[in-house]
Amino acid sequence: MLGEPDGSEHDLHPEELLRGDHETAQEPLLPELLKKRLLVITGKGGVGKSTVTAGLALLASDLGKRVLVVEVDAKGDIASKFEHPPVGFVPVEVHPNVSVLAMDTEASLREYLRLNLRIPVVGRIGPIARVFDFVATAAPGVKEVLTIGKIAWEVRESIAGRAPWDLVIVDAAATGHVVAQLGAPDAIKDLVSVGPIRSQTEWMTDLLADPAITALNVVTTPEEMPVSETIDLVARARSELDVPLGAVFVNRVLPELFTRAEESAFEALSGEAVRSQLESELGLDLSDGVESVLSGARLAVTMRRSRAEHLSDLRAAVDLPMLYLPYLFTRSHGVRETRVVADALSAEFGL
């Protein structure tokens, strides 16, 4: 598994010991995650939420599940990770058994009005939506509830057998906003003492709080800011939300290059005498190159090490199962990379 020495003859690095114990304890928990009906994926901007979401969707479809991905920020990233053009509010199958829907609060409002209030909305609801948008700016939870409402509705319908999904995965808002989003149904309840919207939110709260159905997951990278945001988010989610937490996905983990014995050998290589011998064996014209290659490896080692420290902070502060995804040394990010992520996830899940 990633970041771990590949055999018993290797000594363990101190940073490797970090993973050890959790591993066996959490093992049975993980496939449980794939049995849920709703996985919400959040994390700091740019850490790889969309990458992980796409990889999870692909893995779930490999396992025979029909998946709906809801892209909350509607940037078209999920579709592009399947090399498919951007999609809209109506789900489109971008890969066998993987459908994607881009969130659109106006469309959601229209659907809400039609389904819940039996107000037929013909054509554009432009002006109403704009005012609603405006009210939503002011009123906590109004806009969010449209987002969460649509998601929860798809999940509820699928459980009832009226929608074709086995699993709904949400490429959610970044950490800063996701608490407000998931807490929206509750926030509305506090603000609005009577009225239809209040009763409308109750079932959403129940669905989000059910550990058999829902899990909130965080993506991070082993860097300072993403790790501290993850720690904050987990704490906030526990104190402010009634939504069960799932796992932490640690993305862009650099490979561990050396075991301890190998590292001593590597250090010895950089010694003046040894290096010049190496260079003369290879031919003189490569001497600059040898130096670049060795310093490149040194950088890789130090980068990994400083990241390992952030990981140990994360593990000390957060007691959730952790899944590790490798740094992808590629130029582009399409279906092939999504496949790599799905396979890495599969290995991490112990499948």
Add this chain to the structure above:
Amino acid sequence: MTAGSLDGVVASKEILIVCGSGGVGKTSIAAAIALGAASRVGGKVLVITIDPAKQLASALGLEEIGNSESRVPDSAFKEAGLTPRGELWVAMLDMKESWDSLVLRHAPDAETASKILNNSLYDNITSRFVQSHDYIAMERLFEIHATGTYDLIVIDTPPTRNALDFLEAPHRMAEFFGGRLLRWLTAPYRAGGGRGARLVNFASKPFYQVADRILGTQFLQDIAEFFLNFQSMYDGFVARAQVVERLLHDRRTTFLVVTTLESAPLREAEIFCGELTKREFPCGALITNKTLPESFTAEAGAEAGAALIANAHRLAEVLAETGVEALADSAIDERVLRTVGESFGNFSVVAAREAELRVELQAWIEGELVNVPSLDADIHDLSGLAEIADHLFT
């Protein structure tokens, strides 16, 4: 490629606005620019930061001070082995505090101010209204610049989803308070009828029917009351937004755009630079951060890496005979040689892509193109910032 620098920008400008999408390292870059200016050029330099990483905050002594400006002591410079020529000052932007003082300044009377501050919607609006953080950042900038205390002010911008929000903040703010929507929404609650009453009759009816069924009348009334009070600050806000906007266009101001060479932040940076030009804002530099060292793209390195892998077995036998204890096991040596060569290959794929991107950027960027490579460790003290500054200045 000739590396650009910020020497010229720092010498000729008074306000540097550091922009870019989240996670690219804006805060560290902003602090490093200020440090570089204070230690190289001199004068009084202020950096206004937003949301700094904990270690950086403590390095700058920011934990206790909050919204007001404080000076980084010379002793901190000495500890980092630096000799300051000028003074480095830091301030952190506290959104809540800034909003409160804004309300106190613009509200027509104390009673209205306290009505606004105590309305349950107030916190929510001020913390969630999309442009409010940007607006506050600029307000603060204007305020401090107007005192004339500093020779150079470097401002870190809030982590917006879209860097453009920052440019539009003053305008949007004015529009928000003066907008027809707001009038329309509050119309039925305004005292005295008149035009407002007529508006209710023909325009807002369908909306109120729907909104009433969704939200309930009481809630709508709360919102309207809040906005009515808020609207009383309209004139103050609009006038202020205009001067703030003028400051952004001032010749003494320039924008510095920070990005990594990853596709998403880079795409955003390109769009942002385009918008700057379109709106006639000056772009002083594009700073590419956290890039891989150029040595990864060296031809010789690629050759050597491949040769190490191809000859790993033979070389390992030679190394095992050198008498160096750590190299005695040729199987280990062979693995190390292969790993070293492979690792170089991995990173050079990414580095080659980065190099191409930088050439493309060079072709269209207006200002300087400055590169800051990925540092080995995180930035947690002034010497870390000084290391960044070394790449920013010549």
